[in-house]
Amino acid sequence: MAPSYFKTSEIVPELACHKLQDEEDLNVVCTLPVISATALYALHTKANIQPGESVLIHFGTGGVGIVAIQLAQYACAEVYTTVPTDEKKEWLVKKLGVKGENIFSSRDTSFIDGLLQATNSREKKIMEFPLEVFNVADITDALRRFSSRNPMGGFGRSMSKWMMSRGARKFIFLGRSGLDKAPARRLIEDLESNGTRCTVVRGDVCSMADIQKVVDSAETSIGGVIQAAMGLNESLFTSMSNEYWHTGIDPKVQDTWNIHNAIKGKDSELDFFLMSSSISSDGVELLRSELLP
Template identity: 30%
Template structure:
């Protein structure tokens, strides 16, 4: 089968299209024919080597976390799916490889594809949808009437999180460029801060939750908009000790992450704010809950561009410009 292979870590590395052996499906696995794969900055960061300490993949390897496709074969213990089923999912850490014609996926990582979505639209959902779900539902426990600031509202996570937050009954503010203001308002944002002209930390106050996906300066400024007891959730770091424990990292790495996050944790404590780092996990069960919201029209996918599979490296270059509105997807069929 054809697959894009990362031969070594590095920011200038391109992925090589070549033949690979067919994947072997274990008793709990499903062999999926990939029809579309979502592109995520996580893939870029792994390629660059930024996650080597906590996700120790050894090149050569096949990247890719998001997929939609058709079940070809199921393992002996698989009960929820059969050949011919249309599925989508976020592959778990340690078993990635969606940038290939076929991949073996754990049954528990998949959900039936939403009936009202194309394969391209479905492939755009899993990672950003699960990230937003785990941040807003699991971590923030967002309630009706609360106020949330979602940074980078026109990005992949942002476009999904705005819609989910509105469904949960929250008032939503977001940061975006003037060019993208109409998009995020259409998704449900109540307040749009033009980050080119406005300082969000001077415009907003009394917020219950901030979802950060930007840099360290934005993270620190976000403390100013939160009320005492508020929650600052970051998906862009720095990782905290709770994350290190959950990942089962060794003592040296735990110490490193403790030191990296010491500054923001100290400032958050001083502001009476709860800081936490979220590194989303694969979950077919949660994706099933998201599917219901998609099928009833509560949440819609936002796809910026599609690329043919052969142009995967061009798709990487495009998402790294930071200009994508929503998600970028490569198509294999």
């Protein structure tokens, strides 16, 4: 989809182009290929969805959710989905033809019982990501927004909501900005309004003392760890400074080691220790220091 890096112009085959209508918003339209590719990959490449199968699509009125519903319907699959409000449920019924009895609330875990009563099929998970627009001159800040040393960034927010929908009820977050940013405050408000208990610790993931504060704040044994910290500095690898290198490597290596040591004694019920990283569509990326195999 993007064989080269960012450019001011690109020559592509005619079949890869589609003329925009005057009323179409470029900021929205430019995200559609990513949304469509996500839904296609999830339902066809990974799930190999077949006629008559059932699929659960969370957040059905989000960008990915809407496309996933349409693809599932095109494959003659039975669609089950969740929405946060009655208005959005009505929209799905009228606009996409989803059966009303197949739409459940995403505000709590009540959809689980409803789904189990409706089907014994195995559900598939679709995540929703919000749209934010940045000036091209601010691309470094944009990348940092979604890949910072903050578990309440884009990836962290999505993971937290997904875990809540699966029954998680206790969360502890560590981030340098704490609750200073509006998205972080909205995340905590949303989680707590759905019956979860959240603790936010302000600190640096590379600081053993701050990691220890997080562990000490856990009232019971720790059930799982998601290490999603990332530092970002753009530079050619051949001329990358030592400082830039450590900006990317330290949150991955030092923080993981700190967590490993800090949770000893509270890890008797640890189910998972998940570490995230980045990939490049070209397979090799010479610009970024945070990519690990």
